[in-house]
């Protein structure tokens with residue numbers, strides 16, 4: 190009877206368990222493992238490995254994984270395997286065999302998606318902290334020479350005027366000021382310090398940003414639609430207004446650029462909405478531009494990742510950092526060739 194008890198414990202475990210005997214026949218499989226393979230347990234028990242690899246009820250992508258698992262285990266003697274499926278779940282498979290197993294092979298399959306996510310976030314944070322430090326150091330080093338160039342150009346100005354080339358001085362000064370502005374903006378947002386916060390209603394913030402970008406968007410042939418949330422004026426967030434504006438501007442600029450790459454046959458649209466979601470307000474920015482491939486989606490928030498010839502790849506990594514500093518969440522979804530949607534969730538101020 191003890192055997193039955195252990196068997197039902199194994200059956201109900203939250204990890205998948207599969208046991209092969211020494212002749213390669215599947216002798217045990219628990220509920221979870223059958224669920225992962227998406228096929229009834231009965232259909233599997235007694236199958237040989239060969240039969241499994243050609244089993245009509247097992248989907249092709251899963252059969253491929255079984256084949257790889259088999260090769261890795263038998264040929265390269267690997268004992269740990271990692272897989273991810275189409276829904277972006279990650280699994281860790283551990284293989285136990287050898288003397289204590291009497292020739293049997295035990296496979297245990299664990300869903301490690303949550304660990305993966307935590308690991309990924311930690312990695313991302315680490316990279317951003319380093320980026321912040323490097324950026325601050327570089328910005329500092331660039332600013333000093335810029336200041337002296339600016340000073341000398343001002344001294345040269347009368348001479349340039351004399352030569353009828355005052356225009357050069359104007360251009361140089363304007364360009365230096367632009368470079369300084371960029372550095373300032375960047376330092377401002379990559380600083381790890383706490384943001385300067387004030388409490389503002391989300392709708393007025395969005396209205397201002399739309400005002401700022403509307404004409405630029407129209408010139409590039411896209412319309413920005415701001416869908417007003419009827420309760421938007423009562424949804425307060427505690428934010429560094431400059432920083433959050435910068436994030437939304439970054440996302441809108443990317444959207445405009447994504448639309449710029451699409452053929453003339455569809456009207457470019459950027460739709461901005463906001464609504465309360467639990468203790469957050471969710472701002473959604475959706476465009477009908479070129480969208481993104483899975484590969485791009487995976488690296489989107491990495492510093493210096495860009496697919497544009499003239500891109501810096503900083504916009505979204507800086508945005509990610511700003512939103513994190515605000516205790517918020519930034520996320521994205523996209524369909525290649527069709528659309529992209531960014532979601533920013535900011536904690537609501539509770540009255």
Ligand SMILES: Nc1ncnc2c1ncn2[C@@H]1O[C@H](COP(=O)(O)OP(=O)(O)O)[C@@H](O)[C@H]1O
Pocket residue numbers: 439443444447476478479480481485489494495496497499500501502503504505506529
């Ligand atoms: N709305 C969007 N549609 C399609 N691709 C996008 C969108 N937003 C961002 N991307 C992709 O993410 C990359 C990184 O964006 P970002 O960090 O702003 O850097 P940059 O704009 O300088 O390339 C872009 O190069 C682009 O490939």
Ligand SMILES: [Mg+2]
Pocket residue numbers: 439442443504505
């Ligand atoms: Mg950008």
